Amino acid sequence: MSEQTIAPKVSVAPEQFTFVKYDAAEIVEVVSDLAAKIGLANPIRVVVDETTPLAAMSSTIDGSSSDALITIHVESGALEDTKNFTNFNRHHAEISLGRMLLRAHDRLRPDFDAAPDDDALSLQEEAAWNTYVNGRLERLGVESNRQRWRYNFRNRFGFSDAADARFDELWNATDLSWSDLAAP
């Protein structure tokens, strides 16, 4: 990860929320902080679908250069306080958006050219990639419940010692290519 100080241009849509009590400025702040930690200088646009409480996310990048726009689509549940519905939770947002930003960061690498678009990822590919990014996020200071991700991984790869060993390998990895990640 880059150590240099960077200030990506971040925008959030909508600017005013109707269905949830979110503040666009706070989301900009979260994304800017995460991008700095990750070392992403690209402009970033976050589009929040506040009309659903679900938590699906996807991202696209319009190129592979450092000025290519990263667009993150996120349903409102991914940023929500699960104890106080419709309220924003910073830590939950960091885990969700951090995951998307790290995936976008991976996609900027030439050895991720073969990675399918987010909407075309298989359940197993998504689980493997999420494990890889959550392990790195934790080491960047964004703590997540590792057992949650292990459970998700087991649901996709089976409840076995072999699956657990693969999970640990991905969680602790730092420099994988898409072919490393997608390997069985």
Next chain:
Amino acid sequence: MRQFFPVEDLARDERFVQTNMAERMKDVRAPRARSSENGNRVSAKSRAASARLTPDRHDASDAARSLMHGIMVGEIQALEGAGRTAHDFPTGDGTNDTIPFELKLDMARQAWDEARHVEISVKLSDWMGTELGQFAENTVLFQAACSNDPVLRLAGVNRALEGLAIDVFTQMKEFGDIAGDPYLEFCEDWMLADEVTHVKMGSDWLRKVTEKDPERRAKALEFQQVVDKLFSFGGSRSDSDESPIGLARRFRELAGFTDEEVDDIAQMGYDALEERKAAVKLAQAAAGAVAV
């Protein structure tokens, strides 16, 4: 010892945040990702064939964790409710707000079962990566156990609430079975067996205590319908594939529900689903929402 305990006084530590149905109903967001029929983007999560909670959903693990937490707090409230019913009413022949001693014994047995279910659910939550209190606790279950008439409690808790538990446990057992999760499948199966017994106790005692009082029985069944409707809020439980939880018809039959009663609940769930969809559409139109 104090009798008739209000929901506001339930003991919880600082990890738990409580909510209720009124609060939940204020949230007008669509419970499901919209399909492309109205021109909106189809999210990754909506790629599963249905809304039913099965492992092929993209959000399967998180949805199962959230439901498991709901089960866990439901078990705590069911324990509290059964305990209250065993204690709140004097022993008698079932008239004048008394309850037969054998009914008290059944409630005590249920409390013991629920205590075991709480322990199982806590361990399952831990296994699935959920922290206690991670999700808001909806207190609707205990509220159904606060009636001054014990027969209404049997209808609202043992038949409506425990009936829902039959549906939920059947769904979770199937989830564990398909995903290959040995603990989830096994634990849900064992708890399901208890829930069928609890509903059967409710069905039997409701009939017995109101044998000579058809008016009281009708009132209790009406209350059960109200509670069933609350539990069907948003169409979260129905025969439709658009509902996360299906109706476990065979187990409900074993628990003493007639086919007609199960059909009524199915219709209620379907109506609730349609009502919710219409309400969401209205709210979104009013807000001038543009899906992204």
